Amino acid sequence: MTAMEMLRPTEAAVVSGVGLREVHHAIDRGVLPDEFVRQGEGRRVSAIGCPLIAFYYGSAKRLTAEERLSAIRVVGRRIRAESAEPDFARPAQGWVVRDGFLQIDFEPFITGAAERWERYRRALALVSSSPSVLSGTPVIAGTRIPVHDVAASVAAGQPSERIHAAYPGLDDERIALAALYAAANPRQGRPRANPILDGARLVSEERVTRRKAG
Structure with missing residues (x-):
């Protein structure tokens, strides 16, 4: 499995640490970069997109929707620039996004999603x-x-x-x-x-x- 593996919405909810409704809402609103989402009857979200979903909802009380979407676009570009197979490791440009006086640190959301992703992989290995x-x-x-x-x-x-x-x-x-x-x-x-x-x-x-x- 790689961080770009496409997950079903129920899986993405577990890795993101949010509800299934929030995952579908994020897809419908275009919260994630296009390459992190697959639309249609079999909706999918990449594993690396899960921390971005976690950030979008986890920071809703402190940031406007526009600020959150702008920060996600920046981080999305950094992830895409890393390699064809990005993972949860820190990108060269880091997880901090600066926009004027505003400074946003994605690190807690990345770390949390990475831990949930690893635990879900252990759950998959448990089942046959x-x-x-x-x-x-x-x-x-x-x-x-x-x-x-x-x-x-x-x-x-x-x-x-x-x-x-x-x-x-x-x-x-x-x-x-x-x-x-x-x-x-x-x-x-x-x-x-x-x-x-x-x-x-x-x-x-x-x-x-x-x-x-x-």
Whole structure:
């Protein structure tokens, strides 16, 4: 993977650290340089464009839209000038943009996106998919545990002890990475019920007579 790899909007949201709605909004408004975006039915955003999205929304309370877009254009030119395959390393001209009295430092946004990008790559490496294993359902590599089942338990707010009991082979890191992968690659179709409760059976049933208000 390179920093110019084109990501789906759900992936770009994870790497940018913003919501999916914000990613689509950035595409629609032309926030990013054209070469960092692919339009059409299969929208894509380059990984290196993610910190620029993070900056656009992260600095909204301090800078006007015009100031943010102007700074993004400057940084975009610097990234393009580096090489045909830019990465998250500091460009020769740095991440600071100066415009008159205004000085804007992109470094925190670049660093944050780079860390999220690396963590997402670890999440991708954790997951495997094969037609011979659960008909191609994404699973934790080396197991038959569906990634989205683990993530659903996390999203449902299940206590970590209960998740560990349901998936004893997974540690905290792999559980967190599974949730990250699922956020970037949401399951298609109707969501399943809480996976930890799948296969549960009724042990007893007790009916309680409701008292009439007296």
